[in-house]
Amino acid sequence: xxxxxxxxxxxxITENTVHYIEDTAxxxxxxxxxHATLTLVVFSRNAGKSSIRCILQxxxxxxxxxxxxxxxxxGSAEGTRPAYELDMQAVHANxxxxxxxxxxxxxxxxxxxxxxxxxINENAEDSDGYExxxxxxxxxxxxxxxxxxxxxxxxxxxxxxxxxxxxxxxKLFYLQSRGLSRKDASTIAIKGFxxxxxxxxxxxxxxTAIAGIIDKEIEVLT
Amino acid sequence: MExxxxxxxxxxxxxxxxxxxxxLSEEVIRKISAYKKEPEWMLQKRLEALKIFAxxxxxxxxxxxxxxxxxxxxxxxxxxAAHNANAWEKVPEEIKNTFERLGIPEAERTALAGAGAxxxxxxxxxNLQEEIKKQGVIFEDMDVAVxxxxxxxxxxxxxxxxxxxxxxxAALHSAVWSGGTFIYxxxxxxxxxxxxxxxxxxxxxxxxxxxxxxxxxxxxxxHYIEGCSAPRYSTNSxxxxxxxxxxxxxxxxxxSSIENWSKNTYNLxxxxxxxxxxxxxxxxxxxxxxxVTMLYPASALLGRGAKADHIGIAFAGPxxxxxxGSKVYHLAPxxxxxxxxxxxxxxxxxxxxxxxxxxxxxxxxxxxxxxxxALMFDNESESNTYPTIDVQEKDVDMVHEAKVGKISxxxxxxxxxxxxxxxxxxxxxxxxxxxxxxxxxxLEYAVEMNRLIQLEMEKSLG
Numbered sequence: 264x265x266x267x268x269x270x271x272x273x274x275x276i277t278e279n280t281v282h283y284i285e286d287t288a289x290x291x292x293x294x295x296x297x298h299a300t301l302t303l304v305v306f307s308r309n310a311g312k313s314s315i316r317c318i319l320q321x322x323x324x325x326x327x328x329x330x331x332x333x334x335x336x337x338g339s340a341e342g343t344r345p346a347y348e349l350d351m352q353a354v355h356a357n358x359x360x361x362x363x364x365x366x367x368x369x370x371x372x373x374x375x376x377x378x379x380x381x382x383i384n385e386n387a388e389d390s391d392g393y394e395x396x397x398x399x400x401x402x403x404x405x406x407x408x409x410x411x412x413x414x415x416x417x418x419x420x421x422x423x424x425x426x427x428x429x430x431x432x433x434k435l436f437y438l439q440s441r442g443l444s445r446k447d448a449s450t451i452a453i454k455g456f457x458x459x460x461x462x463x464x465x466x467x468x469x470x471t472a473i474a475g476i477i478d479k480e481i482e483v484l485t
Numbered sequence: 486m487e488x489x490x491x492x493x494x495x496x497x498x499x500x501x502x503x504x505x506x507x508x509l510s511e512e513v514i515r516k517i518s519a520y521k522k523e524p525e526w527m528l529q530k531r532l533e534a535l536k537i538f539a540x541x542x543x544x545x546x547x548x549x550x551x552x553x554x555x556x557x558x559x560x561x562x563x564x565x566a567a568h569n570a571n572a573w574e575k576v577p578e579e580i581k582n583t584f585e586r587l588g589i590p591e592a593e594r595t596a597l598a599g600a601g602a603x604x605x606x607x608x609x610x611x612n613l614q615e616e617i618k619k620q621g622v623i624f625e626d627m628d629v630a631v632x633x634x635x636x637x638x639x640x641x642x643x644x645x646x647x648x649x650x651x652x653x654x655a656a657l658h659s660a661v662w663s664g665g666t667f668i669y670x671x672x673x674x675x676x677x678x679x680x681x682x683x684x685x686x687x688x689x690x691x692x693x694x695x696x697x698x699x700x701x702x703x704x705x706x707x708h709y710i711e712g713c714s715a716p717r718y719s720t721n722s723x724x725x726x727x728x729x730x731x732x733x734x735x736x737x738x739x740x741s742s743i744e745n746w747s748k749n750t751y752n753l754x755x756x757x758x759x760x761x762x763x764x765x766x767x768x769x770x771x772x773x774x775x776x777v778t779m780l781y782p783a784s785a786l787l788g789r790g791a792k793a794d795h796i797g798i799a800f801a802g803p804x805x806x807x808x809x810g811s812k813v814y815h816l817a818p819x820x821x822x823x824x825x826x827x828x829x830x831x832x833x834x835x836x837x838x839x840x841x842x843x844x845x846x847x848x849x850x851x852x853x854x855x856x857x858x859a860l861m862f863d864n865e866s867e868s869n870t871y872p873t874i875d876v877q878e879k880d881v882d883m884v885h886e887a888k889v890g891k892i893s894x895x896x897x898x899x900x901x902x903x904x905x906x907x908x909x910x911x912x913x914x915x916x917x918x919x920x921x922x923x924x925x926x927x928l929e930y931a932v933e934m935n936r937l938i939q940l941e942m943e944k945s946l947g
Binding site for chain 1: 844846859861862863864866867868869870871872873874875876877878879880881882883884885886887888889890891
């Protein structure tokens, strides 16, 4: 696990690797070799633009990309709302390759633009690609999601999903009817939203680090 | 009814009564307008659109249009038939044969309330059963409607729904449009049987630019079906039609179309609906033919509680590029939309879903769900999904899902172990895949759609 200040450039992955990027914009191309797995967790509270490309170059290469973000522009003036932009890509360039690209985040008084692309090349048989973007909007926020698929091989599994939701009033009402304050009910709902994303992160140290930050932030949010 | 590709690709030897030389100019447009004896305001509208057309750029996204030469297209063409013969007997034998083979009079006799068939640029046959005429329903050739219902046309024709400056081909359409259908359903009237028109291009290198304008007044409802095909020539043809639908308060409209243009047609069509308070708009689309299709039916949900359903299927075979999708604009609170799209690509065909869902700020409690499934037959083919989802309001629920896959060996093996041939098994799986869309079509169209797909599939096992 490493935490970098500014991340950029091209990185070759030849063995199973876990990377963690926190609060910094990134512009990286990972090239993943045969039978190697890249697990990349990106946690962002900053406005700005990140671009992460994963080339599944070797046979049997795998990538798991977890993007978790929290964009809070409360207090910022109209017109200066923070904007978060993420461009994530997986290119399946060999057979039996696997990709999971996810982006889960909350936008409060800000904007998010999540672009995703999974490309399966003609020679990438038996590949499996999946991308998913979930955005939760609180107060004033806008979320744009562009999850693209380009598939050139028929012997593959590939799908994507995208949701934009708000805090469910009915759930909040239910929790309040059981004696919780509105603030506590909202906290539970937000934690629940992030828990789904965090549970998918297999590295425990990273999981705990992000959960710690989110817990603190939620206090300010609700 | 026998259906084969040849049947649709067949070209009749018809002498043109009035044909303007190829290419586009102010003179051509004045000639079209003069031939139609149009009022001055329509001519002005055309000329204005021509200026917009000249100023607009070609689309710089999606399939390549570099082989489409807009100067070699013939923009107007009238077959030698009495305009709007209202009895089938008056229609010339050859044209009648074409329509007979496509099953139109048969369909009309049995199920449909009225059928308009567009042969090249004019409607040669148009009929509306007496009973709905009495209810005040207008089902008319667009050219006739300009003369007979100028107030409605002036108010709605490319003013509210599709404006000529929407894009280059909308401007082109507005400049050279000819024929098409006008439907007006008065307040509270429910047209029980579907109305239908069949469009067909016959002349070589012909552009077809029919305009469909449908107005469903408050509390009324209607179902309109369009089927389109063109014979095969070696030069490229262009179809740049336009469909405008206005669904007023509490009204309901269903628009179904199966487009089966020949493989060298560029189908660059514009379809748009505006839906007022509590109105419901349903689009059912099938795209089978054409070399290049760029078609994105759009719904603008203007009124509170308005609803749009889009269901579509695209089939891209060898040499075909089906670039289709749905656009939904949520512009008012409590609006809902669902988009269901299925695509099949085989033999090097490219099918792409290119869609847009936009939820404007203030469209509180809006709901939207988009679902795309793609089936790929082989490695030469391509399947793409480009959905854009733009949510500017926090009180919304938006879900998008897409899946791309192939026919599983296990499914095939199972069906073949039950005694089906490989071909039958494939067809059964494909029929199951498209079933949710086919079941929304009236019977005759469902049968036609299934047969056409079957036909495309037969070639796949060559």
